[in-house]
Amino acid sequence: xxxxxxxxxxxxxxxxxxxxxxxxxxxxxxxxxxxxxxxxxxxxxxxxxxxxxxxxxxxxxxxxxxxxxxxxxxxxxxxxxxxxxxxxxxxxxxxxxxxxxxx
Numbered sequence: 001x002x003x004x005x006x007x008x009x010x011x012x013x014x015x016x017x018x019x020x021x022x023x024x025x026x027x028x029x030x031x032x033x034x035x036x037x038x039x040x041x042x043x044x045x046x047x048x049x050x051x052x053x054x055x056x057x058x059x060x061x062x063x064x065x066x067x068x069x070x071x072x073x074x075x076x077x078x079x080x081x082x083x084x085x086x087x088x089x090x091x092x093x094x095x096x097x098x099x100x101x102x103x
Contacts, residue, residue: 065102069094 073090
């Protein structure tokens with residue numbers, strides 16, 4: 001198959017999955033178990049995304065300024081600072097660590 005065929009197939013599958021979601025009865029989605037599963041999946045996917053973006057460089061694991069920035073941002077969240085402060089502190093930590101010589 002060509003690249004365009006794979007792209008069209010993936011688009012069709014994504015569209016079918018989204019359309020199938022409208023066929024699920026609302027009563028099923030309002031059950032406590034379904035709500036817990038949706039919340040847990042969301043947290044897990046977000047944690048995986050943050051981990052991959054903070055510790056991966058290509059196919060290798062690295063500890064660089066991004067890890068330090070993540071640590072500073074996590075501490076700011078733990079202190080319940082506003083989201084804008086979390087972003088600014090994380091960016092400042094990454095800039096200072098890169099200035100200090102970390103890659």
